[in-house]
Amino acid sequence: MAIREIITAPDPRLKEVSKPVDKVDDGLRALMDDMLETMYAAPGIGLAAIQVGVPKQVIVMDLARDGEKPAPRYFINPEILWTSDDTAVYEEGCLSVPDMYEDVERPARCRVRYLDYQGEIREEECDELLATCLQHEMDHLKGILFIDHLSRVKRSMMLKKLIKQKKLQEKEPA
Ligand code: GNR
Numbered sequence: 759m760a761i762r763e764i765i766t767a768p769d770p771r772l773k774e775v776s777k778p779v780d781k782v783d784d785g786l787r788a789l790m791d792d793m794l795e796t797m798y799a800a801p802g803i804g805l806a807a808i809q810v811g812v813p814k815q816v817i818v819m820d821l822a823r824d825g826e827k828p829a830p831r832y833f834i835n836p837e838i839l840w841t842s843d844d845t846a847v848y849e850e851g852c853l854s855v856p857d858m859y860e861d862v863e864r865p866a867r868c869r870v871r872y873l874d875y876q877g878e879i880r881e882e883e884c885d886e887l888l889a890t891c892l893q894h895e896m897d898h899l900k901g902i903l904f905i906d907h908l909s910r911v912k913r914s915m916m917l918k919k920l921i922k923q924k925k926l927q928e929k930e931p932a
């Protein structure tokens with residue numbers, strides 16, 4: 759397993775549309791293992807493959823709290839089958855939009871079909887943080903970031919800050 763570099767906005771790769779996976783094999787599982795390790799190290803609760811530069815429809819997630827037993831989840835080729843009409847607002851953050859948090863409104867519940875770590879087909883009804891996080895990750899697969907759900911004014915303010923952060927990073931690399 760290895761920790762990979764997480765791409766941050768603005769970067770054209772984050773706008774790429776990810777392609778479906780045609781086979782769940784050991785190569786894909788190695789990618790998912792790296793993604794999980796990268797996500798835990800960040801730390802974050804979800805990660806889409808495009809955030810490490812791989813445009814495949816792959817998501818890893820772990821919603822266990824501090825001190826709880828790890829509960830890794832894997833979603834390959836996820837499809838939303840249904841979303842509720844009622845919505846929920848959650849203060850979102852993103853590893854590709856470091857240190858910024860804003861409220862985002864999304865359907866409160868959804869039903870998803872996906873392939874798991876073994877390549878088995880599964881269906882699940884999601885609510886609360888799982889519904890929010892899954893929709894946030896599925897946006898990444900379409901090249902969408904949570905800041906794209908905000909007003910133009912908020913988004914351009916955040917993009918300005920992101921560009922400033924990058925310029926500072928260039929001056930003193932990690
Ligand atoms: O770690 C993360 N936390 C989070 C909080 C609220 C809503 C979504 C998320 S996902 C984010 C990790 C990430 O950027 N995934 O793409």
Ligand code: NI
Binds near residue numbers: 851852853854894898
């Ligand atoms: Ni994100």
